[in-house]
Amino acid sequence: MELSEILQKRKNSKRFFKKAYYTYISRRREILRDLDLNELKKTIRRIREDSIKNVFELKEKAVENLEKNGVKVFEAKDSKEALRILEKIIPEGELLVKSKSNVIKEIGFEERFYKRNKVVETDCGDFIVQICGESSSHPVTPALHIPLEKVVKAIRRRFRVRLKPEPEEIVSFVKNYIRRKIFEAKYGLTGANVITSDGFIVIIENEGNISLVSKIPNKHIIVASIDKIVKNLDDAILISKVLSFYGTGSKSTSYINIISSLSKTADLQKKIVYGVHGPEEVYLVLVDNGRSKIVNTDLEEILYCIGCGACLYSCPIYRQVFERYGKDYIGGIGVLKTFMIEGIEQTFNSGLYFCNLCGSCKEVCPVSLDVPEIVRKIREISVKSGYETKTNSEMVENVEIFGNPFGKSSKNGEVQEKLYCC
Amino acid sequence: MIIEKVLKPNVLYYPGCLKKFVYRNLKENYEKILREMEVKFIEVEEEVCCGSPVRNAGYFQQFRNLVRKNFEVFRKYNVGKIILSCPACYYTFSKEYSKVCREWKIECVHAIKMIWEGIRDGRLKIYRKGRGKVTYHDPCHLGRYSGIYEEPRMIIKALGYDLVEMEESRETSLCCGSGGGVGANYPILAREIAKERIEQAKKTRAKILVTSCPLCVFSLKKFSGIKTVEISELILSHVKVKKW
Numbered sequence: 001m002e003l004s005e006i007l008q009k010r011k012n013s014k015r016f017f018k019k020a021y022y023t024y025i026s027r028r029r030e031i032l033r034d035l036d037l038n039e040l041k042k043t044i045r046r047i048r049e050d051s052i053k054n055v056f057e058l059k060e061k062a063v064e065n066l067e068k069n070g071v072k073v074f075e076a077k078d079s080k081e082a083l084r085i086l087e088k089i090i091p092e093g094e095l096l097v098k099s100k101s102n103v104i105k106e107i108g109f110e111e112r113f114y115k116r117n118k119v120v121e122t123d124c125g126d127f128i129v130q131i132c133g134e135s136s137s138h139p140v141t142p143a144l145h146i147p148l149e150k151v152v153k154a155i156r157r158r159f160r161v162r163l164k165p166e167p168e169e170i171v172s173f174v175k176n177y178i179r180r181k182i183f184e185a186k187y188g189l190t191g192a193n194v195i196t197s198d199g200f201i202v203i204i205e206n207e208g209n210i211s212l213v214s215k216i217p218n219k220h221i222i223v224a225s226i227d228k229i230v231k232n233l234d235d236a237i238l239i240s241k242v243l244s245f246y247g248t249g250s251k252s253t254s255y256i257n258i259i260s261s262l263s264k265t266a267d268l269q270k271k272i273v274y275g276v277h278g279p280e281e282v283y284l285v286l287v288d289n290g291r292s293k294i295v296n297t298d299l300e301e302i303l304y305c306i307g308c309g310a311c312l313y314s315c316p317i318y319r320q321v322f323e324r325y326g327k328d329y330i331g332g333i334g335v336l337k338t339f340m341i342e343g344i345e346q347t348f349n350s351g352l353y354f355c356n357l358c359g360s361c362k363e364v365c366p367v368s369l370d371v372p373e374i375v376r377k378i379r380e381i382s383v384k385s386g387y388e389t390k391t392n393s394e395m396v397e398n399v400e401i402f403g404n405p406f407g408k409s410s411k412n413g414e415v416q417e418k419l420y421c422c
Numbered sequence: 423m424i425i426e427k428v429l430k431p432n433v434l435y436y437p438g439c440l441k442k443f444v445y446r447n448l449k450e451n452y453e454k455i456l457r458e459m460e461v462k463f464i465e466v467e468e469e470v471c472c473g474s475p476v477r478n479a480g481y482f483q484q485f486r487n488l489v490r491k492n493f494e495v496f497r498k499y500n501v502g503k504i505i506l507s508c509p510a511c512y513y514t515f516s517k518e519y520s521k522v523c524r525e526w527k528i529e530c531v532h533a534i535k536m537i538w539e540g541i542r543d544g545r546l547k548i549y550r551k552g553r554g555k556v557t558y559h560d561p562c563h564l565g566r567y568s569g570i571y572e573e574p575r576m577i578i579k580a581l582g583y584d585l586v587e588m589e590e591s592r593e594t595s596l597c598c599g600s601g602g603g604v605g606a607n608y609p610i611l612a613r614e615i616a617k618e619r620i621e622q623a624k625k626t627r628a629k630i631l632v633t634s635c636p637l638c639v640f641s642l643k644k645f646s647g648i649k650t651v652e653i654s655e656l657i658l659s660h661v662k663v664k665k666w
């Protein structure tokens with residue numbers, strides 16, 4: 001799609017975005033006001049740095065501890081392998097209830113499983129995105145850009161139910177539908193926000209769907225990337241809190257699920273029976289997808305991201321084109337992750353040169369991730385691999401020949417269309 | 423006399439490519455103000471682009487070449503201090519050059535800091551006070567990248583204006599839209615962002631939008647409903663300078 005077309009198409013989204021943005025920003029401000037923000041950011045940054053620098057060791061421990069507790073752990077080096085593992089666990093045609101997860105999106109789950117199985121998204125926002133045939137516009141609030149009228153229309157078309165375009169009515173319908181599906185399904189699929197080396201899996205949420213998806217179906221499958229592993233529960237809880245401060249602008253998510261084992265009882269003659277009210281099988285698929293490769297390199301910082309999405313709200317580019325900036329991961333940080341996962345060609349095409357390098361993301365980011373500086377580094381790789389924009393190669397040629405970016409035609413006082421700066 | 427010339431390092435005014443080749447009037451504005459403050463400086467023809475757009479576009483080798491070239495030129499002219507008025511040049515010279523050129527020791531000062539001191543100490547006389555609401559747009563390279571937020575604001579207030587802030591200012595200022603090469607590579611995208619910034623400016627009900635970067639001026643000037651000026655233009659309409 002041409003950029004002009006994207007801008008045109010996203011005009012409407014902008015209005016909705018603005019409203020959501022102002023609510024979010026004032027809530028976030030309120031929460032952060034009472035905190036020593038510098039101290040908090042420093043702590044989070046240190047936790048992330050330590051976790052990534054020791055990721056291999058932490059992973060080994062986490063796997064060992066989780067397996068001891070009966071969780072079946074699989075490691076996948078890339079998307080392909082992750083999908084193969086999931087196909088082995090989940091029989092074809094089975095109903096599958098799923099909650100939001102970036103990693104699940106990253107491995108290309110939708111493309112493969114939406115056809116192979118009946119997949120029901122259980123997050124309200126994702127469900128709406130799914131039935132409207134839209135794409136998610138924000139990692140935390142994916143349906144931000146869809147007008148209510150469009151939602152009720154999609155529901156009418158699909159379920160033959162007439163609703164008023166009011167959030168309460170829509171939520172009530174969605175809840176009842178999803179709940180039925182969760183009780184029907186044998187397989188529940190979720191991501192994880194944090195995993196600890198001593199064997200806890202932490203998943204935060206507001207809606208309560210994850211509590212259900214992870215407990216009602218007989219089998220719970222968790223897909224997470226290796227950078228999610230930290231040392232202990234203290235670190236994990238702090239990250240969860242910060243995710244909530246920055247992700248939604250709330251003091252805490254409604255629920256913090258902590259899973260360490262299977263559902264079990266030994267009440268009958270001391271014989272352990274698994275799967276009482278929760279699942280009798282829990283799987284964890286740990287995805288690498290280019291992550292180990294950047295540990296201990298000058299791109300390592302990408303892995304410090306906790307995925308809160310705060311940077312998007314303040315990003316000038318995101319505010320114009322939304323999910324069209326980035327790929328499976330959105331925004332400037334999304335472009336960086338695309339490089340990590342898919343390499344330079346995809347990155348070039350996902351908006352590598354969109355970034356204003358304005359630094360507003362770094363300013364708000366809880367780990368002060370220096371997106372602009374890493375964008376420059378990846379632009380360097382891009383140039384070296386032969387992916388450059390025509391405008392930029394003109395500019396560089398001018399600088400090399402004439403000593404300025406505008407070239408020979410830069411007569412005094414003449415304002416040119418292309419300013420090639422700064 | 424000759425010995426003194428050899429020993430005493432020169433102060434250079436580096437206007438930056440945009441002011442040198444496109445917005446010449448802005449370059450002259452700063453020259454006038456600096457002279458009025460009796461700042462002695464030289465200007466040289468051989469200097470090249472500071473390298474900011476080149477570095478931002480990912481051409482690091484070419485950036486290093488520019489750093490080398492400028493370093494040689496400045497050494498030839500015995501430059502000990504550079505006065506800059508372009509935010510991106512200022513950031514690049516003061517923070518990036520020493521990372522790729524170990525011998526780089528040249529002190530960099532931003533003209534706006536000097537001008538503020540000039541106003542504060544009475545070396546620049548305000549002959550006519552301004553009136554009404556003015557809002558200020560922080561250029562990314564001056565604010566977030568270099569931490570200069572206060573001086574331009576103090577200047578605007580000293581000129582007599584009522585400074586009002588936009589909803590996103592200082593550390594959380596919104597980019598003018600052209601930064602990072604977006605203005606050149608995707609002008610329609612840059613324009614949409616600039617439009618959003620202009621809306622924020624208009625919301626303050628200010629009659630003038632002041633900024634301190636030539637590229638921001640280029641980006642923001644395209645819209646009607648509010649007057650966009652570079653800070654030197656505002657200063658010169660309140661400060662008298664001698665004819666040179």
Ligand code: SF4
Nearest residue numbers: 305306308309311365
């Ligand atoms: S880069 Fe920072 S602000 Fe953006 S999603 Fe990651 S942690 Fe959040």
